[in-house]
Amino acid sequence: MPAIRYGLIAHRLHRQGSDSGLLRWLQAAEPAVRALGLGLHAVGGTYDAVQRYGLLDKFPGLVRYPNGHSGGLTRLVSHIVGGVQPGQALDGVIFLIDPVDPSSLFPEAQALKRQCVIHGKPFLATEAAALEWLQIEGLQAGLASAQAPGAALLQAMPQQVAALIAHDALKTQMVEFAGTHFELLSRYQERVATGTTGGLLNQMAWSRGWPSDQPWVTPYRSGPLGGDAQIAERVLDGSCQKVIFFEDPHVARQHEADIQLMERAVCSASDRTTCMNSPAMAWRWAEALGKIPLK
Known part of the structure; x- marks a missing residue:
């Protein structure tokens, strides 16, 4: 049985x-998928598309679930919580x-994302996020750089903008995360945040010696x-490439529509934007990048 197993589903737009x-x-990911021995449990139409492309040929980790309308997505939700x-x-x-x-x-789609967040498991809703996370898994597993070129993630940061967002009950965790990984997050060209979270993060940064006349976010x-x-x-506009959302x-949430609007914007920019929806994802991401010496 593969050591790491992910559900895999792609809407029709992304598989045709x-x-x-x-595709x-x-x-891009096949070398890392094979090197990790990753299990991919694909819902029917997505599995069929992978077979049609002729990739992952004879790869034992590829498993077919029923089509979505036959309960494939519901089974993914159940298996995220343990099956x-x-x-x-x-x-x-x-x-x-x-x-x-x-x-x-x-x-089913809403429950899949919610249960991933509850259980601290990655929910990767964009092409860019799915590719980045294979690099994170590769770094955690100690794969050779050719199989999981994680250093490129660090090299891109000075040209990128990251959004830091946290709901009320998780704002303290966001400040703790940002403080612990302050040097890493400071590599971004710019950081943005929603109101109260932004104020808390700036206070944290100023307490650490960030110039008091400059906002950190x-x-x-x-x-x-x-x-x-x-x-969103x-x-x-392509001027924010990463969303870290606790x-x-x-x-x-009375403003659920606003949250969905932002998440839908992220999915619209699937090839260039990544999103992490939980503290567990963010800590694992930062821990993996911490294995690469900062230069």
Whole structure:
């Protein structure tokens, strides 16, 4: 049984044509998938597309689930939380989302993301995020750089912008995360945040010696007052490449539409934007990059 197992699903947009997101991801990720011995548990139509592309040929880690309308997605949700039989648990999900596909709002899709967040398992909704996370897994596993070129992630940071967002119950965790990995996050060209989180992060940075006349993050409005939409615009413009979002899945949110708007913007920029939805993802990401000497 593979040591690491991920669910795999791609909306129709991402699995059709010679330039589809699924095909691009497979072509780039296949060396790391094989080196890791990664298990990929693919919902019906996605499995069929992988077979059609002729990639991962004779790869034993590729497993077919039923089609989505036959319960394939529901089975992924169950297996994210541990399944009903021994050995069914999955470690995360790669779900290449088309934000205008109505099935992205089906209960199964919403539950899949929510349970990943609750259980601290990666939910990778874009092509860029799915490729980056293979590099993270490779770094954690100590793969050769040719198989998991993680150093490129560090080299790209000075040309990128990161958004740091946290719901009320997780703002303290966000400040702790940013403080622990202050040097790493400071490599970004710019950091942006929604209102209150931005204020807390600037206070933390100033307490660490960041110049008091310069904000460490650019604060936008609070989420309920439109900050999520402001960050979404930057994502769509290509001027924000990473969203680190400490999401609280246990509370009803009056501004749920704003949160979905931002997440849909991320999925619209699938080839260039990554998103981490939980503290567990963010810590594992930073821990992996910490294995590369900062220069």
